[in-house]
Amino acid sequence: RDLVINGSGKLTVLSPAGKGISCKDNLILTGGTLDIQSAFHGLDANDSLRVTGVSATVAAGMDGIHCENNTDTDFGYVYISYGTFDIDAAGDGIAAGAWLQIIDGSFTLLTGSGHENGKDHADNWGGFPGGPGGKATTDTDSASMKGIKAATGMLLAVYLCGKWSKR
Numbered sequence: 001r002d003l004v005i006n007g008s009g010k011l012t013v014l015s016p017a018g019k020g021i022s023c024k025d026n027l028i029l030t031g032g033t034l035d036i037q038s039a040f041h042g043l044d045a046n047d048s049l050r051v052t053g054v055s056a057t058v059a060a061g062m063d064g065i066h067c068e069n070n071t072d073t074d075f076g077y078v079y080i081s082y083g084t085f086d087i088d089a090a091g092d093g094i095a096a097g098a099w100l101q102i103i104d105g106s107f108t109l110l111t112g113s114g115h116e117n118g119k120d121h122a123d124n125w126g127g128f129p130g131g132p133g134g135k136a137t138t139d140t141d142s143a144s145m146k147g148i149k150a151a152t153g154m155l156l157a158v159y160l161c162g163k164w165s166k167r
Contacts, residue, residue, distance in 0.1 A: 003045075006030040013037070019044045020060065027067075029054050041066040042089065052081040064089035064109070068097030076151070080105055087111075093147045100150035103157045112145035 003023040005011065010033040013020045020038035021027065027045035034056040036042045042058035042065065043049060049067040058064045064087035069075035076097025082104035087093045093109030094100065148154070 002026040002028065004028040004030070005032065007032050009033070010035070015039060020058065026050065029056075034058070036060070041091075042087070046070075047075040048077050048079065050079045051083060054083040054085075056083065057086045058088070060087070060089045060091070062089065063091040063093070063095045064111075065094040066092070068095070070097075073098060073152075077101070078150075085109075090143070090145075092144050092149050094149070095144070095146070096150040096152075096154075098150070098152045100148065100154045102148075102155070109147045111147055112143075 001023070002025050003021070005021070005028070008031055012035045015036075015038040017039050019040045020036035020042040021034075022041070022044040023046070025045070025047045027043065027049045029043075029051045031053045032055075034054060036056065036058045038059070039061040041062045042060035043051075043056075044063075045067045046069045047067075049065060051065075065078060065085075067076050067078045077099040078094060078096040078101070080094075080102045084106045086108045088110045091111065093107075093111050148156075
C-alpha cells in the first residue's frame with residue numbers, strides 16, 4: 001500500500017522502538033514540517049520515497065531516509081525535488097536501494113556516531129580506510145554511515161552561480 005502525507009501542517013513522530021514513518025510500497029510527502037525521532041529508519045519505504053516541499057528534522061538509530069526493495073531491484077528509489085532536511089542518523093543519511101535523484105534542497109547530514117544510537121559503530125567508521133589506526137577493515141557486517149548513498153545510480157542537480165548544473 002502507498003502512503004501520501006501532504007499539507008502545510010506539522011507532524012511529530014516519536015518511535016523509541018521502531019521506524020518513524022514506514023510504508024510497504026510508495027511513500028509520498030508533499031509539504032509540511034516533519035519532526036521524527038526513531039530507533040530504526042526515520043523515513044522508510046520499499047518501492048519509492050518521493051519528497052517535495054518538506055521541512056524535515058530526523059534523528060534515527062539507523063538510516064535517516066531509507067528506500068530499498070529486497071525482492072525487486074528495479075524498485076527502491078528516492079526522489080527529492082526540494083525541501084530542507086536536517087538528518088542525524090546512526091547509519092546513512094539518505095540511502096536508496098536503486099536510484100537516487102535530488103533536484104534541489106538544503107541538507108545537513110550527520111551520520112555514524114553523531115547520533116546517540118550510533119556510538120556502537122563509531123570504532124570502525126563504516127569500514128572505510130583511514131579509520132582508527134589508519135587501517136582498512138574487511139568486516140562486511142560493519143554499519144554503513146554514508147551521507148548519501150545509492151546502489152544503482154545518483155543524479156544531483158544543484159543551482160550554481162545562477163544556473164542549474166547536474167552532477
